[in-house]
Amino acid sequence: MTNILLVDDDINMIKLIHIHLTEQGYHVFLAGDGLQALDILNKETIHLAVVDVMMPFMDGYTLTKVIRTQHNIPVILLTAKGQIEDKEKGFQAGTDDYLVKPFEPKELSFRIKALLRRYHHELADHMIQIGNTTINKKSYEVKIHDRTILLPLKEFELLYFLMSKPSQVFSRDLLIEQIWGLDYEGDDRTVDVHIKRLRERFSPLTDDFQIKTVRGVGYSLEVKG
Known part of the structure; x- marks a missing residue:
């Protein structure tokens, strides 16, 4: 109502x-x-x-x-x-x-x-919702049920990008371009570090989604259930 x-x-x-x-x-x-x-x-x-x-x-x-x-x-x-x-x-x-x-x-x-x-x-x-997980690009909040999670900016942008295109596989180079920009001069291992942090944060909290490694290519967010 x-x-x-x-x-x-x-x-x-x-x-x-x-x-x-x-x-x-x-x-x-x-x-x-x-x-x-x-x-x-x-x-x-x-x-x-x-x-x-x-x-x-x-x-x-x-x-x-x-x-x-x-x-x-x-x-x-x-x-x-x-x-x-x-x-x-x-x-x-x-x-x-x-x-x-x-x-x-x-x-x-x-x-x-x-x-x-x-x-x-x-x-x-x-706003994007997968199961009981909602990500809001306006407030930069992630909600799982009634719990609100605030992420560092790049982690948030990376998660939002992956959640907006579930099941699609993205190379590290493409993720660097989308999240960090074309002029980023750092190591592409930055993507691996941020993916690891996201997994560590969300694996204990929800089984709505899983970020999978696609060998030789990159990463993909898979919707579970």
């Missing part, structure tokens, strides 16, 4: 949007100000935030900036202001969309669906 965070101190507005989004099949989390919103974001998996601009303690612009630095989710700003300066301030804060009150709940629903589709495609472009 898609989780929507709705942040607004207007009780009537919250009730109206909550009813509409719930009828659309979303699970809605409610916050009356930016501080409550951040608490929910840190505890729950939120897929999109709808944020009012005028709120106590922390306004919507500030909250949007914080969300943009800490969470990779789309944001829609709600405001009673329609001036171009306010819209500019909203987009500078990092909002993905802007909706001026009063608005039809259906319009909000259309915009939510459009943003979720866009973000889904963007995630698909930089």
